[in-house]
Amino acid sequence: MSTRLKSSKQDVTTKVNDAKKKERRTGFLLVAPSLILILVIAIWPVLQSFYFSLFDYRLNEPTKSSIHLDYTLDLERYLNNQPFLVTALDQEIDDAPPEVQGQLQDMKEELTEFDEKLREQDGVAGPYEEVDELLFNFEVPSEDLKFVEIDRSFGEEFDEEFESINEELNTLQAEGVLQQGDKLTGLSNALLQTVVESNFIGLDHYKNSLTEKRMWVSLMNTGVFTVISVGLELVLGMAIALLINKAFFGRGMVRAAILIPWAIPTAVSAKMWSFLYDGQNGIIAKFFADIGIIDQMSTLLTTPFGSMAAVILTDVWKTTPYMALLLLAGLQTIPSSLYEASSIDGASKWKQFTQITLPLLKSSLLVALLFRTLDAFRVFDLIYVLTGGGPANATETISLFSYKVMFGQTNFGEGSALAVIVFICVAIISMIYIKFLGSDLLGDGAKK
Amino acid sequence: MQKKAGVGFYLFLAVFIFIIMFPFLWILLSSVKPVAELFGDEAFNWFTNNPTVENYVSVFVNYPFLKYLWNSTVVATITTVYTVFVAAFAAYAIARLEFPGKTVILGVVLSVSMFPQIATISPIYIFMKNLGLTNSYLGLIIPYTTFALPLSIWLLVTFFRKIPFDLEESAKMDGASMMQTYFKIILPLAVPGIFTTAILVFIAAWNEFLFALTINTAESHKTVPVGIGMFQGQYTIPWGEITAATVIVTVPLVIMVLLFQRRIVSGLTSGAVKE
Known part of the structure; x- marks a missing residue:
């Protein structure tokens, strides 16, 4: 009897556990998909x-237009030049004056020796043959095939080797002892770009950015813009929210x-x-000039101070109402x-404001501030639309x-380094706010 | 604090509304001025004596403005439908089901919504370029997920949490499966919340600028914000067309806001205000 009771109890618990497991599974x-x-x-x-x-990553430079950690060698370029350089040297040796024949012979031997060394490198021999075959048939090898990875020391050795050969040929050419000097130097020049160095540069971009004045100016502009516009929006938004927090028609x-x-797109409002704000026919510029805030209509968009003020004013116009709305919703609770x-x-x-309103409004105030600060x-x-960062980068923010x-x-x-700096700043700002907010933000409202 | 509003209050209100609406009013009045009256002394007159629709005609005839409108509509609509659909499942799970790590997931969602766009733009641009998706609708819909999906999840979670739990419990008692509960009980009750979320996501996607500016650069694939923001004439700034175009995009927005203001406000404040 008691055992049966026990087992049915166990049944229930396993059932509950099964249901829980099922719920977990469904949850995940x-x-x-979203995750x-x-x-x-x-x-x-x-x-x-x-x-x-x-990385030193530039789209407009062929050797830096992709990211490579290793040294790579362009087999197509190599095979389009190296064999011809060797044959050209052969001919030259026959025609050249005896005093340079030895030198040219050495060069040729170095080239052939080096070619063997290259083919002995890991994973080079296969593609080497294939590319050679393709070029022989006047076909174009694919990007994947023609670039082979080589290790750093070999890449450097390669560069050194070909630089010295190129230099020697150029001096000989300058001395005027070569018959087909142009052809030889052309081929050896072309070989110089065979090895593509790694464009990994570590933290150099950050080092440069952090010592660059323009970066600090833009960071400063961003800070000024954020603090002043969010500050104004908060004060004005609060005032408006308090005033319209009543029943009215x-x-x-x-x-x-x-x-x-x-709701209107920011770009459109800008x-x-x-x-x-236009310096010739802008009504606001004229209004400001007429009441004496600015001396000339053009001051607004052509002076550093004027344009920053113009940008801030536009932002305040666009988002104060939104801030007021958020605070009003908080007030109504x-x-x-x-x-x-x-x-x-x-x-x-x-006293009512400082002792009742502010403490009770704290969390909605901080949330509104957090999102506004990050947006700003x-x-x-x-x-971008209103000033383009000008005049003279006076309104250039770090994102811009x-x-x-x-x-x-x-x-x-x-550019990515600067974007990462923006990211880090944003992360710091949100962490400061979240410290103040505590867990309120994520607050699991699911009360059972 | 239900105080009666006095005359002074209404006066303040009138001034406040006037300041907010003035730029729109001025743009509207300027858009019907003949081009010559946009410059010189006449530029500061409130009303023109020769109202004209030539600016409106020109926007459509001389600029691919209709195309911009269509592009924005397509991109914003598809983004909204797909993100809200995907987010609805996640939000339901986070709001209603018990499973470990859901607070962490919500935290991740919230952090992602704080990401600066500029920090994602270079890899996304290069990815789109390599796939040949620049100057296509998909080229914008995919990156718009970065802000639309976290926003949808965040809003939907707050809406789902408001649905009473008793209903779900009693459905379970009656032997309804998880899916049945979701589709028969929760979803119908969540429709208003889903609709509100959709409006806000649509506005966010419609207004997006940076991705649209960098990924879709061809005239045929520009969106409205980029189109108007980059409006260029051959010799001068075409203010007449710009004002007309601004009015054209603002009017539907005003209508939408008038119709859905209650929903929009509830959506905007639901994440921010703890009740």
Whole structure:
């Protein structure tokens, strides 16, 4: 009897355990697609950006347009030149004056010796034959086939060897003792670029960036922009939220009006404001000049101070309403009974604000600030469209600088290093905020 | 704090709304001015005596603006549908199921949404270039996942958490399977939340600039923000067309905001406000 009871109890527990296991499995299964996408499309690129930043990686230079940790050798180039150089040397030896014959003979022997050495390298012989065969049939070998990896010491030896041969030929050519000097130097010149060095440069980009004035100026601009615009948005947003936190006619209209600047694409609003700021026919520029804030209409977009102010003003216009909205939502969760009780106790308005409103608003305030600060720090489109970073880089932020290095100069290595610097700054900012917020942010609201 | 609003309050409100709306108002008034009146002294007149639609016509005739609108619509719609679909499963699991590591996963999602775009742009650009996906819709839809998916998951988790647990429990009691519970109980109740998420994701994708600027550079594949941001005339800045184009993209936005303002506000504040 008791054993049967026991076993049925066990049944129940195993059933519960099975259900739990099943729930776990389903949980992982449902999360998996999203997690994989995030890993592949968002996290992997960040890691790769960091990897890129360790290389001298430029899209517009053939030898640096991809990333290679090892030395590589271009077999096509080698086989298109080396055999011809050897034959040309042969001919030259016959025709040359006796005093250089010996020298040329040495060169030829070195070349053939070196060729054997090359073929003895790991994994070179196979592709060597194949490329040779293809070239013999006037076919073009594929990229994968023609580049073979060689180790660093051999690559350096190769470079040294061919540089010395090239130098010797060039001196002989200058002395005018060679019959087919142009052909020989042309071939040996071409061979110089056979070995592609590794473009791994370690942390050099970071070293350069951290000592570069333009980087610090752009970081400074980003900081100034972030602190001033977020500060203004916070103060103004708070004031507006407090003022409209009451019942009034036309609330929906006000809310809709508030949402429009937020919803419009930043690039479009930047273009719109550049029309209003225009030095000749911009209404805002004229208004500011008329009331005496600026001395000339053109001051706004042509002076460093004016353009920074213009950028900040546009950002404040676009996001203060949004900030007000977030804070208003926070305010509405504070029960009005708290205020009633404290006003019975005779607390002043200011005291109510500092003792009730602020503490209760803390977490929504910090969340709003966190997202706004990060958005402001990452600013790109607003400045790209409104000022392009000018005048004289006075409004160039770090994201914009990184973009210009990558897509203007096609220097993806250095640009990636700057992007990683942005990433690190953003990580530091969020960590500071999250320390203040504690676990509130992720707070598992699932209360059972 | 339900105080009655006085005259002073409405006056303040009027000024506030005027400041917010002024740029739009000015752009609207400028867009119907003949080109000559956009420059010189007449540029500062509120109203023109010769209203015209020539700027609006020119935007469509002389610029591939219709193409921009179409590109943005396609990219933003597909991005929204696919990310919200994928995110709905993940968000359900995170909000309603018990499994180890879900807080960590939510933390990862949140951190990814904080990533600066510039830090992902170079590998993504090179990847797209190597696959031949630059100047294609897919070339934008794939990278848009970086911000659209975390945003969808984050919003949906908060919405799913609000659905009462009792319903699910009683469905389980009645012997409904996990999938049945999801499709018959949770999903219908989550529709408003999913819809709100979709609106916000759509706006985010519609407004994106950096990826669109770098990946789709051909006129035929530009999106609206890049198209307007880079609007260039042959000799002068075509302000007439720019103002008209701005009005054209703002009007549907205003209508959308008027229709869905409650939802948008609830979406914007749901992640930020703890109730």
